[in-house]
Amino acid sequence: xxxxxxxxxxxxxxxxxxxxxxxxxxxxxxxxxxxxxxxxxxxxxxxxxxxxxxxxxxxxxxxxxxxxxxxxxxxxxxxxxxxxxxxxxxxxxxxxxxxxxxxxxxxxxxxxxxxxxxxxxxxxxxxxxxxxxxxx
Amino acid sequence: xxxxxxxxxxxxxxxxxxxxxxxxxxxxxxxxxxxxxxxxxxxxxxxxxxxxxxxxxxxxxxxxxxxxxxxxxxxxxxxxxxxxxxxxxxxxxxxxxxxxxxxxxxxxxxxxxxxxxxxxxxxxxxxxxxxxxxxxxxxxxxxxxxxxxxxxxxxxxxxxxxxxxxxxxxxxxxxxxxxxxxxxxx
Numbered sequence: 566x567x568x569x570x571x572x573x574x575x576x577x578x579x580x581x582x583x584x585x586x587x588x589x590x591x592x593x594x595x596x597x598x599x600x601x602x603x604x605x606x607x608x609x610x611x612x613x614x615x616x617x618x619x620x621x622x623x624x625x626x627x628x629x630x631x632x633x634x635x636x637x638x639x640x641x642x643x644x645x646x647x648x649x650x651x652x653x654x655x656x657x658x659x660x661x662x663x664x665x666x667x668x669x670x671x672x673x674x675x676x677x678x679x680x681x682x683x684x685x686x687x688x689x690x691x692x693x694x695x696x697x698x699x700x701x
Numbered sequence: 702x703x704x705x706x707x708x709x710x711x712x713x714x715x716x717x718x719x720x721x722x723x724x725x726x727x728x729x730x731x732x733x734x735x736x737x738x739x740x741x742x743x744x745x746x747x748x749x750x751x752x753x754x755x756x757x758x759x760x761x762x763x764x765x766x767x768x769x770x771x772x773x774x775x776x777x778x779x780x781x782x783x784x785x786x787x788x789x790x791x792x793x794x795x796x797x798x799x800x801x802x803x804x805x806x807x808x809x810x811x812x813x814x815x816x817x818x819x820x821x822x823x824x825x826x827x828x829x830x831x832x833x834x835x836x837x838x839x840x841x842x843x844x845x846x847x848x849x850x851x852x853x854x855x856x857x858x859x860x861x862x863x864x865x866x867x868x869x870x871x872x873x874x875x876x877x878x879x880x881x882x883x884x885x886x887x
Binding site for chain 2 (some may be wrong): 618
């Protein structure tokens with residue numbers, strides 16, 4: 566028998582995406598065409614195998630539970646650091662407008678540059694010291 | 702937008718951390734399972750899940766609140782997985798080999814049915830590895846994550862027809878391979 570039914574048509578039949586008339590035509594065709602009947606059986610078997618794989622549940626590792634916490638912690642720390650640096654930079658802008666730089670301003674600016682390179686804990690400590698000595 | 706999406710957005714507006722945590726609870730397994738089916742590696746999937754949720758966290762402020770969250774997350778997941786695969790193609794092949802060996806070791810201890818199941822599963826996974834990345838991703842989203850054709854089309858920015866063609870093509874290849882390997886006694 567010379568069958569002109571396309572494999573995609575059989576797959577649409579399995580997906581239930583054919584309209585009613587197409588479905589009736591194919592139902593009738595399958596009764597007569599052994600080639601399409603076999604093809605459809607193979608596709609059904611494939612679907613069965615694929616469903617078995619889906620049902621073979623994925624194991625979710627425990628590390629998955631801590632990802633959200635890590636993301637929030639890391640991004641908040643970064644944002645916090647950036648905010649602190651920008652606050653200090655803004656508060657030191659007035660140094661630019663002092664006509665003659667005295668040793669104090671040079672020292673404070675140098676110390677700020679130095680602190681910028683240090684870790685955030687050392688940075689916080691240094692900042693507190695400056696506030697104690699020069700601002701408060 | 703459904704109730705879950707609304708709750709997430711309302712909570713996020715009040716408190717970024719709590720909103721993000723709720724979003725993470727709702728979608729982390731969905732994202733991880735796509736990554737795992739795609740990479741076949743626990744480590745890669747964890748890295749990818751982290752990368753995806755960092756992107757989500759950074760862009761949640763700009764999220765269009767009139768849209769649903771899941772398709773947006775699917776889109777980020779698909780793009781991140783496809784980009785990742787270019788970077789780690791070689792590493793992925795090695796881990797797949799290890800996975801196959803591990804599964805074969807497990808299958809020695811199991812019943813005959815279990816062996817057949819793992820054989821079929823391995824053949825399908827090996828065959829998927831050989832497929833072009835887009836075809837593979839479309840197939841995984843459809844068959845393993847149960848997304849509809851239109852959801853896949855919007856997640857991957859592909860026409861609906863292309864999605865269907867790729868899935869039909871992948872099914873044909875898998876069916877032919879399983880037949881050749883004699884998995885089905887038909």
